[in-house]
Amino acid sequence: MFWEMLKGALVRQSRKMFMVALTIALGVSLTTAMLNVMLDVGDKVNRELKAYGANITVIPRAASVLRDVYGIEASSGKTGQYLQEADVGKLKTIFWANNIVAFSPLLETKATVGSDDITVVGTWFNRPLELPTGEVVETGIKELKSWWTVEGNWINDADIKGAMVGSTLARKLNLQIGDSVEIVLPGGSQREALTVQGIFNSGGAEDDQIFVTLPFVQQGLNLPGKIGKIEVSAITTPENDLARKAAHDPKSLSLKEWETWYCTAYVSSIAYQIEEAVGDSRAKPVRQVAESEGTILQKTQLLMLLITGLSLAGSALGISNLLMANIMERSREFGLLKALGATDRDVLLLTLTEIMTTGLVGGIAGYFLGLGFAQIIGHNVFGTAVAINAMVIPWVIISVILITLVGSLPAMRMLLSLRPAAVLHGR
Amino acid sequence: MSLLELHNVSMIYGSVKALQGIDLTVEKGEWLALMGPSGSGKTTLMNIIGCMDKASTGSIVLDGVDFTDVTAGNLTMLRRDKIGLVFQQFHLIPYLTAVENLMVAQYYHSMPDEQEALIALERVGLKERARHLPSQLSGGEQQRVCIARALINYPMLILADEPTGNLDETNAKIVLEFFQQLHREGHTIIMVTHDPKVAELAERCIVLEHGRIANRKDRRIVCREEEVS
Numbered sequence A: 001m002f003w004e005m006l007k008g009a010l011v012r013q014s015r016k017m018f019m020v021a022l023t024i025a026l027g028v029s030l031t032t033a034m035l036n037v038m039l040d041v042g043d044k045v046n047r048e049l050k051a052y053g054a055n056i057t058v059i060p061r062a063a064s065v066l067r068d069v070y071g072i073e074a075s076s077g078k079t080g081q082y083l084q085e086a087d088v089g090k091l092k093t094i095f096w097a098n099n100i101v102a103f104s105p106l107l108e109t110k111a112t113v114g115s116d117d118i119t120v121v122g123t124w125f126n127r128p129l130e131l132p133t134g135e136v137v138e139t140g141i142k143e144l145k146s147w148w149t150v151e152g153n154w155i156n157d158a159d160i161k162g163a164m165v166g167s168t169l170a171r172k173l174n175l176q177i178g179d180s181v182e183i184v185l186p187g188g189s190q191r192e193a194l195t196v197q198g199i200f201n202s203g204g205a206e207d208d209q210i211f212v213t214l215p216f217v218q219q220g221l222n223l224p225g226k227i228g229k230i231e232v233s234a235i236t237t238p239e240n241d242l243a244r245k246a247a248h249d250p251k252s253l254s255l256k257e258w259e260t261w262y263c264t265a266y267v268s269s270i271a272y273q274i275e276e277a278v279g280d281s282r283a284k285p286v287r288q289v290a291e292s293e294g295t296i297l298q299k300t301q302l303l304m305l306l307i308t309g310l311s312l313a314g315s316a317l318g319i320s321n322l323l324m325a326n327i328m329e330r331s332r333e334f335g336l337l338k339a340l341g342a343t344d345r346d347v348l349l350l351t352l353t354e355i356m357t358t359g360l361v362g363g364i365a366g367y368f369l370g371l372g373f374a375q376i377i378g379h380n381v382f383g384t385a386v387a388i389n390a391m392v393i394p395w396v397i398i399s400v401i402l403i404t405l406v407g408s409l410p411a412m413r414m415l416l417s418l419r420p421a422a423v424l425h426g427r
Numbered sequence B: 001m002s003l004l005e006l007h008n009v010s011m012i013y014g015s016v017k018a019l020q021g022i023d024l025t026v027e028k029g030e031w032l033a034l035m036g037p038s039g040s041g042k043t044t045l046m047n048i049i050g051c052m053d054k055a056s057t058g059s060i061v062l063d064g065v066d067f068t069d070v071t072a073g074n075l076t077m078l079r080r081d082k083i084g085l086v087f088q089q090f091h092l093i094p095y096l097t098a099v100e101n102l103m104v105a106q107y108y109h110s111m112p113d114e115q116e117a118l119i120a121l122e123r124v125g126l127k128e129r130a131r132h133l134p135s136q137l138s139g140g141e142q143q144r145v146c147i148a149r150a151l152i153n154y155p156m157l158i159l160a161d162e163p164t165g166n167l168d169e170t171n172a173k174i175v176l177e178f179f180q181q182l183h184r185e186g187h188t189i190i191m192v193t194h195d196p197k198v199a200e201l202a203e204r205c206i207v208l209e210h211g212r213i214a215n216r217k218d219r220r221i222v223c224r225e226e227e228v229s
C-alpha cells in the first residue's frame, strides 16, 4: 500500500513533483558542471595563462654571470657561450617533467634586410622530440606561444627556407605571405632568400623580429648543435615562505625543508632541477608570471567553489519553497492520514520517500545536464572539452541528499506540527 | 458497562471555554444526535471523543479504557482501533481511487485487503465506481466512500460531524438510510446535525449551548423548537 500511495502521489501529481525535480536538476547540474570544470580547470587555466609567456628561461651560466654582474642583457652571440641543443630533451627527465607543458630552444642573431637592422630568431616550431624514456613529445613555439595570431601558416621545422615575420616588421618592410625576403647574416658573407610563410601578431617585442628554423641560424653562424637559451612553460604551485627562502639560497634549507621544497612544484624548485639536468646552465624563473599563475588558479577555483555552494543553497531554498507550498496544499491529505491512524513517522517516511524519489530523478537528470553545461563552459571559456571526472559523482550524490533534506526540513517540521483536528474541520 | 463515559470534561482555548463540565454516557448500540447552535462546542466534543484532541480537564473512558492521560501517540492508536470518522467535508486522498482510499485505512490499521474493501464499497452501492478517483465521483458518492472507509476496520464507535451538511436532499437521504441500517446492525453512532429531522432518526438527542449540555427540560424544548423551525 505504501508503494501504491507513493506511486499515486508521484504519478497523479507529476506536474508539481516535476517542478521540484527541475529545481533539484538545476542545482545539481550547476554542481556537476562547476566541479567538473574545477577539477579540470587547473590544466585549462594554466594553458590559458601560458599565453603570458614562458615562466622559466634557461641560459648559459657564463651569460648569466655577465647579466648579474654588469646588468647587461647578453645576447648569446657576444659571450660566445652556448647551451647544447642535444640537452633540450633533458628537461623532460626531471622530477617535475609532467609540469613542463611546453619549451623551445632559441638562437638569436642580428641581421640586415636591405638597409634595416633586424633580429632573426632560430627556433623549433613544432617538433616531435624523443625522450630518453622512449616517449615522444611535441614541443616548440607553436605550443609555447599559443596566443600568437598567425596569418598564413606556422613553419614546418623541415622547411629551412621558411620564415615567420612579426606583424610590425612585415608592415615596415611591406611583406606579404608568399613574398621572398633576402637576409644578410653577420659578416656579410651569407645572403639567403627566405619565403614568408606566416605573419604573426604576438603583442610583444617579437612583432619586430623574424622567426626561422633553428638549423638555418646554426648554419649561418656556423654554430651547429648550439642554442642561446631555452624558454620553458611550467605549471607551478604558488610561492610561499619556504619557496622564497629556497629561491634565495637552496643551501640554507634544512634537509627536511629541502625535501619538501624539492618535491613541490615551486617555480624555484623546478628551475633548480632544470639546472641539475642541463649542463652549464642557469634557469631563471620569470617570477612575476609564475607567481600570478598559481594565485589566479587558486582564486578561480575558490570562485567556482563559491558559485557551486551558492547554487546549491539557491536550489535548496527553491525546493524548500516548493515543498512548503506542496505540503500546505496537501495538509488535509496528511491530516487525514493522521486521523486514519498514521503516525508522524509514517507520514514523514511517505513524504520523504516521495521527495527523495523526485530528488533521485532530478539528480540524475541534473548530472547529465551538468555534463553538458561543463562542455559548454569548456568550449566557450577555454575553447576545449572538459574532462568528465568520476570523482564528481559522490559529491553530486551528497549534494542531492543535502539539498533535498535541507530543502524539505521546513516542510517536515510543518508536517509534524499538523493537527488533524484542525485541518480536517477546515480551520 | 457503558461504551463511552465522559466526566466533567472541559476544553479551553486561551480565553474561549469551548466546553465546560460535560458529563455524558453513551451505551453500546445507541444512536445519539448532538445539536446546538454554531460555536456551541459540538465539533470540539467530537474531536475529544474521537481522540483527535485532548481535553483540558475531565476524564474519558471508552470501552473500559481510560484515555484521560494517554500520550498523543497512544491517542492515534486508540483512534485507529476504536473509532470511525465521517466529516462534513468529504476528505479523500485525491490521487487514490475509491478502493485505494479504503485500503489506506486498512493499511494504517492492520493489512490492506482489496477484497474486503470492494465488499465495503458494494455495501454503499459503489462497487462499479471502485476504480474511480474522488474527482470523478459526485459529492454524495464521495461521502459514501468516506462512510465505507469509517466502517472498514469495524470500529466500536462511529463519529459523524454533520455528514449530510454538504449534501443535497436525495444524497442526504441515501446516506441517512445507510446510517439507519448501521444502527439496526447494532453500531454505536454519535452524529452532529443541525437538522431536527435527522436528529429525530436518532434514539436520543442532546443539545450543547455555550459549551454545556442544556438541561433535560430545555433540551426537549430546543429539540422540539428546532423541529418546528
Ligand SMILES: Nc1ncnc2c1ncn2[C@@H]1O[C@H](COP(=O)(O)OP(=O)(O)OP(=O)(O)O)[C@@H](O)[C@H]1O
Pocket (backbone or CB within 6 Å): B013, B016, B017, B018, B036, B037, B038, B039, B040, B041, B042, B043, B044, B045
Ligand atoms: N483551535 C481552536 N482555537 C481557538 N478556539 C477554538 C478552536 N477550536 C474551536 N474553538 C472555539 O471553540 C468554540 C466551539 O467551536 P466548535 O467548532 O466546537 O463549534 P461547533 O459547535 O462545532 O460549531 P459549528 O456548528 O459552526 O460547527 C468556538 O467558539 C470556536 O471559536
Ligand SMILES: [Mg+2]
Pocket (backbone or CB within 6 Å): B042, B043, B044, B161
Ligand atoms: Mg462544527
